[in-house]
Amino acid sequence: MKPRILAFIPAHNEEKSIRDCLAGLGDQTLPRDVELDVIVIADNCTDRTEEVALEAGEEFRLRLKVLTTKNNKHRKVGALNAAWKSIYGDPLDLYDKKLTIYQEYYKTSVKAILGMDADSRLAPDALTQLWEGLMSSRNIGGVMAKYTMRMPKKKSLISKDDVHYEEKIRTGEYGGAIARWWTHQQKQDMASWLLDLQYRGGSTYVLGGQATLFRPEALQDIIEENKLDGPWQDESDVEDMLLTWQIQKSKWKTLISPTARCFVDAMKSYHTFRQQRNKWQSGTVELLTNKDIGVKSNHKGxxxxxxxxxxxxxxxxxxxxxxxxxxxxxxxxxxxxxxxxxxxxxxxxxxxxxxxxxxxxxxxxxxxxxxxxxxxxxxxxxxxxxxxxxxxxxxxxxxxxxxxxxxxxxxxxxxxxxxxxxxxxxxxxxxxxxxxxxxxxxxxxxxxxxxxxxxxxxxxxxxxxxxxxxxxxxxxxxxxxxxxx
Known part of the structure; x- marks a missing residue:
């Protein structure tokens, strides 16, 4: 069985964005002799996320399966852990289920796990660049792509007579002058952060969930050291930062790729931006001040x-x-x-x-x-x-x-x-x-x-x-x- 990259894509009511995310994976040129499998986690969905994902998988010739969750109370964290357990087993299972020979071989063949958001899209060749970064040294636990916010198209490009006018505006694909200006401010903020990290050697204190390639051994170390049933935890509003700190605690390096790019959606209004930043800032403060979490980062200072x-x-x-x-x-x-x-x-x-x-x-x-x-x-x-x-x-x-x-x-x-x-x-x-x-x-x-x-x-x-x-x-x-x- 060939070595493979396994993509986890949690998707809660993402029927409008999941196809574009999967189209980005279909565009990738994979490393030589490496295969790509995709698991879309349709998390408590009430729309057509599952159907759209399956159709896109066929359209872009992806080896894709959809894992559905019901009554998942842990949102993105629960969805990611469900995908992890589908491959590596559930430690909380009351029955000692033995993996088949095929499942054991498959688990061993997974050399990297790609965590992606359903509204993100990798640039062409980004996956190969992430792979090369992860495989450049044995002690690298995760490599993150460089994020760039997608600029909405001008709202004036849509005819007011278009019957889908309001729907196109709601999707965020188009926006007015304020939305486009606000998007650039977030792009510039992200650019400033990325440039600072690269100047300091490329080590990062957060492997963003939008697009990060993980080494499975690093995630497994987190489970073993912290007695968890999955690598991701909901003890913090910034679960990706907590995960990164735990990876660093296990002596793995966490880096940003100097070349791989991922396009992500920005918060296009003041209100949504404030709520997102409130979550990020409160999660960061909680990690810094809550001693019960019991994990520190090399970047804490x-x-x-x-x-x-x-x-x-x-x-x-x-x-x-x-x-x-x-x-x-x-x-x-x-x-x-x-x-x-x-x-x-x-x-x-x-x-x-x-x-x-x-x-x-x-x-x-x-x-x-x-x-x-x-x-x-x-x-x-x-x-x-x-x-x-x-x-x-x-x-x-x-x-x-x-x-x-x-x-x-x-x-x-x-x-x-x-x-x-x-x-x-x-x-x-x-x-x-x-x-x-x-x-x-x-x-x-x-x-x-x-x-x-x-x-x-x-x-x-x-x-x-x-x-x-x-x-x-x-x-x-x-x-x-x-x-x-």
Whole structure:
């Protein structure tokens, strides 16, 4: 029996995307003498996912079977573990079932397991490139493809008379200017992360579930060391990060491929993006702070530094807004050209990132240089950061997966408009009060009382700004290399 790659594709109501995912696998040129088998896990589906997958398997000549789950309460984790048990057996089975000779040979022939999302698509030759990366050294436990968000087509390309107009919009294949702009911000964010990892040698603290090739021995080690019934666990909202940390704990390397690319869907609205990032951020914080999970990453220090950097970014902006408002209100604001330096550095950094982002547009580079797009995107992430850390004080743990699913289905709605209105009204009220009480606020007694606090605040802000400026210089320095995102 030839060595083979076995693909696990969990699919919950993915009838609209599963065909494209399988078409990408059909496009692959496999390594010499290596075969590909595909298992689509139709997880608690109420649509035609199973039928569409079987039809696509025949169309693209894939050796494919569909594994159906019912009453699976562990969502993606449960679906992946069901596929694993179908090959390697279930340790919780009460009966000691012996594998047939064929099953034993088949299990031995599986040299790599590809974990994919049903809405992802591998670029041609990506599977061979992942295979070459995994087989380049005996101690590599997993290799992840480089992810690029798919840009929606222009909504204007669809005729308003098209009877399928609303359906095409709902699928996400087409989008308006905001959806396309929002997609690019996520692409640029992903590009920045990938470039940083490659500069540091290609080791990663998360093997993303969209497209990662695993060594079966590494997954088996996780099961044995942690007494599990499958490699994937639902103890964290970021199950792929937890899995990666456990692989590293077993002394396996986890890398990103420098060449293999996978196209993934972006969150095309503010609401769905916020819910996804809330899940990711809360899962990351839980892994960092929950000692009961009992697993650490080689990158834990880097992740903590990233959290601290985000806290400093939030502090700098809030402190600047407060100090600027007080200075203007009390007529004690003095401009210095030195404050142009961090703005200029940020413009250079984001322009380089925009240019290095795959398939970028001219408008994206211009908006990055003007700092319009990066600042808006950063504020959204800062709000998420603050919301998650404040949520740590709450006694009730939220189900991140359920919240994200509901947002993607449209079962919940964004409160963005209400938030903007409240902030706008607050700004108007503060401006009105400042003008109404201007004579009092600009009086000598008030100025003398406020001055020590302003001085201390501006000094603190100066030191924080120097730190962020040095960090931006370091980022610009790292981007000088030939690494591609």
């Amino acid at each position: 880097k992740i903590w530094r990233s959290q601290i950097k985000t806290f400093i970014d939030l502090s700098v902006r809030l402190l600047f807004i407060i100090l600027l408002a007080l200075s203007l209100a009390t007529d004690q604001f003095y401009w210095s050209w030195i404050w142009v330096i961090p703005v200029a550095l940020a413009s250079v950094l984001n322009t380089i990132l925009a240019i290095k982002t795959p398939m970028h547009r001219i408008i994206d580079v211009i908006l990055a240089a003007l700092l319009i797009s990066p600042e808006i995107y950063l504020w959204v992430n800062l709000i998420t950061f603050a919301n998650v850390w404040l949520g740590k004080l709450s006694a009730n743990k939220k189900d991140g997966w359920a919240i994200q699913y509901n947002a993607e289905r449209g079962a919940t709605r964004s409160k963005l408009v209400e938030g903007i209105i409240i902030v706008a009204l607050l700004i108007i009220a503060i401006v009105y009060l400042c003008f109404d009480y201007r004579s009092y606020l600009t009086s000598e007694s008030v100025q003398l009382a406020i001055q020590p606090y302003l001085k201390a605040g501006w000094i603190a802000l100066t030191y924080l700004t120097i730190y962020t400026s040095l960090f931006m210089l370091y980022q610009i320095w790292t981007l000088r290399g030939r690494h591609t995102a």
